[in-house]
Amino acid sequence: MSFLEDVVSGLSLPQKALPPKYFYDAQGSRIFERICRLPEYYLTRAEMALTRGHIGAIAAFAGSGCELIEYGSGEGLKTRLLLRALRPRLYVPVDISQAALERAAQRLAREFPGLRIAPVNGDFSRPLRILSGARRQRVVYFPGSTIGNLTPQEAHAFLAMSRAQAARMLVGVDLKKDANVLHAAYNDARGVTAAFNLNLLARINRELGGDFQLKRFSHYAFYNAPLGRIEMHLVSLADQEARVAGHRFQLRRGESIHTENSYKYAADEFRALAARAGFTGKKLWMDRRGLFALHGLT
Ligand code: AVJ
Numbered sequence: 024m025s026f027l028e029d030v031v032s033g034l035s036l037p038q039k040a041l042p043p044k045y046f047y048d049a050q051g052s053r054i055f056e057r058i059c060r061l062p063e064y065y066l067t068r069a070e071m072a073l074t075r076g077h078i079g080a081i082a083a084f085a086g087s088g089c090e091l092i093e094y095g096s097g098e099g100l101k102t103r104l105l106l107r108a109l110r111p112r113l114y115v116p117v118d119i120s121q122a123a124l125e126r127a128a129q130r131l132a133r134e135f136p137g138l139r140i141a142p143v144n145g146d147f148s149r150p151l152r153i154l155s156g157a158r159r160q161r162v163v164y165f166p167g168s169t170i171g172n173l174t175p176q177e178a179h180a181f182l183a184m185s186r187a188q189a190a191r192m193l194v195g196v197d198l199k200k201d202a203n204v205l206h207a208a209y210n211d212a213r214g215v216t217a218a219f220n221l222n223l224l225a226r227i228n229r230e231l232g233g234d235f236q237l238k239r240f241s242h243y244a245f246y247n248a249p250l251g252r253i254e255m256h257l258v259s260l261a262d263q264e265a266r267v268a269g270h271r272f273q274l275r276r277g278e279s280i281h282t283e284n285s286y287k288y289a290a291d292e293f294r295a296l297a298a299r300a301g302f303t304g305k306k307l308w309m310d311r312r313g314l315f316a317l318h319g320l321t
Contacts, residue, residue: 026045026230026231027231027267027268029041029042029045030045030227030231030233030267031267031268031270033280034267034270034272034280035272038279038281039272039274039278039279039280039281040280040281040282041223041280041281041282043172043255043282043283043284044119044146044172045223045226046219046220046222046223046282046283047119047120048222048226048229048230049122050222050225050226051219051222051223051226052120052123054215054218054219054222055219057215058211058215058216058219061208061211061213061215061216062211063207063208063210063211063212064208064211064216065204065208065312065314065315066167066168066197066208066314066315067167069310069312069314069315070101070166070167070168070195070310070315070317071100071101072310072311073308073309073310073315073316073317074101074104074105074308074317075104076308076310076311077308077317078104078105078108079108080306080308081105081108081193081308081317081319082105082108082109084191084193084305084306084319085105085109085111085162085191085193086160086162086191087109087110088110088111088112088160089109089111089112089160089161089162089191090111090112090113090114090115090160090161090162091105091106091109091111091113091114091115091162091164092115092117092151092161092162092163092164092188092189093114093115093116093117093163093164093165093166094117094118094146094147094163094164094165094169095116095117095118095165095166095167095169096116096118096120096123096124096126096127097114097116097118097127097128097131098123098126098127098130099166101166102116102131102166103131103134105164106131106135106138107135111138111162112139112160113139113140113141114131114138114139114140114141115140115141115142115143115151116128116140116142116143117142117143117144117145117146117147117151118142118143118144118145118146119144119145119146121144124142124143124144125142127142128140128142147165147169147181148177148181151188158187158188158189158190159190160190161188161189161190161191162189162190162191162192162193163185163188163189163191163192163193164192164193165185165192165193165194165195166193166194166195166317167195168195168196168197168285168315169195170194170195170196170286171196171197171252171284171285171286171287171288172283172284172285172286173286174284174286175286175296178286178296179296179299179300182296182297182300182301182302182320183300183301186300186301186302190321191319191320191321192297192302192318192319192320193317193318193319193320194293194297194317194318194320195315195316195317196288196293196315196316196317196318197285197287197288197314197315197316198287198288198289198290198309198313198314198315198316199251199287199288199289199292200287200313200314202246202248204314205246205253205287206244206245206246208253209244209253209255209285210242210244214242216242216244216255217241217242220242220244220255220257220282220283221237221240221242221257223257223282224237224240224257225237227267231267231268232267232268233265233266233267233268234265234266234267235265236263236265238260239259239260239261239263240257240258240259240260240280241257241258241260242255242256242257242258243255243256243257243258243279244256250286251286251287251288251292252284252285252286252287253283253284253285253287254281254283254284254285255281255282255283255284255285256279256280256281256282257279257280257282258277258278258279259274259275259276259277259278259279259280260276261276262274262275262276288316290307290309290316290318293316293318294307294318297318297320302320302321303320303321304318304319304320305319305320305321306318306319307319
């Protein structure tokens with residue numbers, strides 16, 4: 024489905040919704056990098072710290088000479104840390120942005136001479152068709168708690184698909200914790216997360232000729248405890264109409280567009296989910312404060 028098709032179908036639902044993957048245009052990716060440095064947004068730092076602290080054990084789990092498939096372009100520091108420790112025989116970054124893939128692959132090629140890199144333009148909703156070599160040596164790396172954007176059902180499907188392709192998985196998962204801590208992470212004092220959320224409408228205006236008035240929407244994020252997820256919404260501040268490429272959408276004052284879910288899993292909950300997809304939770308690494316988990320699945 025194209026961006027336009029996803030926007031039109033999402034805004035036609037009774038509860039209007041937009042897929043979070045569209046947050047990451049050039050502007051959105053820049054705002055996301057700012058989010059990762061916010062004092063309230065503990066996820067990135069906690070995952071980095073645990074990866075650094077346990078890198079030897081993580082590399083031993085992956086096995087030397089493995090083929091590493093990463094969902095994400097591999098631009099981050101964690102990837103470098105992992106590549107240095109793992110020395111994989113093949114590195115396959117998978118990303119929806121061709122530009123991000125090329126940038127990262129070029130940089131990594133310079134930093135890791137001799138590393139075979141085979142970038143794939145795609146996302147994690149479909150199985151990869153690239154793969155040569157043995158499933159036994161393949162390791163899927165899915166950091167950043169991006170798996171939290173999927174519903175548990177979708178996460179199950181993704182895990183089952185990965186299991187058919189790889190013998191091992193390393194998955195970064197944000198842990199359940201004090202709702203106030205979660206709330207602050209998605210409602211930062213500087214309003215960077217609000218700008219990130221609103222950029223989705225700005226992107227629709229830029230790329231699809233939409234006429235959303237950003238001033239008439241406000242960022243709203245809360246922890247839905249029964250469902251174990253942060254929900255992000257854009258709430259309409261007035262009765263209004265917006266147009267996108269000839270389509271018209273009515274919004275009532277107080278009505279929201281649901282833009283993201285970010286599921287949080289206790290360690291045993293995630294292990295149970297992985298087990299239903301055929302994986303065994305073999306290893307579990309956490310940062311000192313117990314904020315974030317990296318699961319080693321076989
Ligand atoms: C990149 C999906 C892990 O859910 O925390 C950050 C995206 N959204 N602030 C997350 C995000 C709002 C992030 N993930």
